[in-house]
Amino acid sequence: MSNLEDRIVTILMESPADAYIIHKKIDNCSMNDLNKILTKLYCRKIINVYDHKKSKRTGLDYPVYCLSTLKSIVNDARVLNTATMVAGMTSERVVEYKFLYRNLNSSRAHQCILDIGTGNSNMVESLMVHSNNVWKVIAIDLVRPTSRNHNNFFIMDGRCMGFASNIFDVVICISTIEHITNPLTSKNIAINMRGEMRVLKEISRILKINGKLILTLPFGKTNLMIPQYRIYDNLAVNYLVEKNSFNILKQEFYLFDLKKGIWKRHSMKNFDFNFIPDLYPAYIHSPICLCLLMKKA
Secondary structure, three states: OOHHHHHHHHHHHHOOEEHHHHHHHOOOOOHHHHHHHHHHHHHOOOEEEEEEEEOOOOOOEEEEEEEOOOOOOOOOOOOOOHHHHOOOOOOOHHHHHHHHHHOOOOOOOOOEEEEEOOOOOOHHHHHHHHOOOOOEEEEEEOOOOOOOOOOOEEEOOOOOOOOOOOOEEEEEEEOOHHHOOOOOOOOOHHHHOHHHHHHHHHHHHHEEEEEEEEEEEEEOOOOOOOOOOOOEOHHHHHHHHHOOOEEEEEEEEEEEEOOOOEEEEEOOOOOOHHHOOOOOOOOOOOOEEEEEEEEEO
């Protein structure tokens, strides 16, 4: 382990602590870097989430960490433990994972689930625990995550997946699709979104009839020049859905309150996009997060 990791472990040997307490005891380390290290230690199962506190400033719950040997987290099979899935993160995942949980099928029903762009998340483990291993959960990404060491992960491109057709009951795509194509390479929407179109076409192919897609993405001003990801407007979302034979069953918009630092569900009816700030925290893609539940037609 690195020196910083050793110091964090030493602090947690004394007693459980949140990131703010740990940060006060460590010099020359930004809060952003500390959260990254905590997430890595959590993914490597060196530390665990002991409890949660509610921030008086933001209203958000944030994790209190401990060494893994101090506590084994008890997972209730009836409730998906989204809190452990967002450990160390304060981004859109707070609302995205809760939307995911609310729209999953019964944990008692046998089904096959695919998570596209899993990264270093605990998605596979959390869903399998939630279903008491009734669900078969598979994850793919372009690079093998440092925390992933099981047979349910495959290195695979979402634009050309090596799965048979009509085999998945649910496909999950959390804040992934916006990274597929370099944004705004052309004014022609068909050219500008061809990467996402290939992913949606593949998802439609591998989903069973009436299979569900849970998709989340950043929503707002499409003219923002951000090279790492795209932000979608109504035109882009409708193009994605209609061209790939999906029906929207549910859509929820969440607006990030800059003053309070929390996500709030918001109606987009008659929304004035001129009120969307151009400057917002670097750990979110857009001040608006769109969560979609769709069904293969």
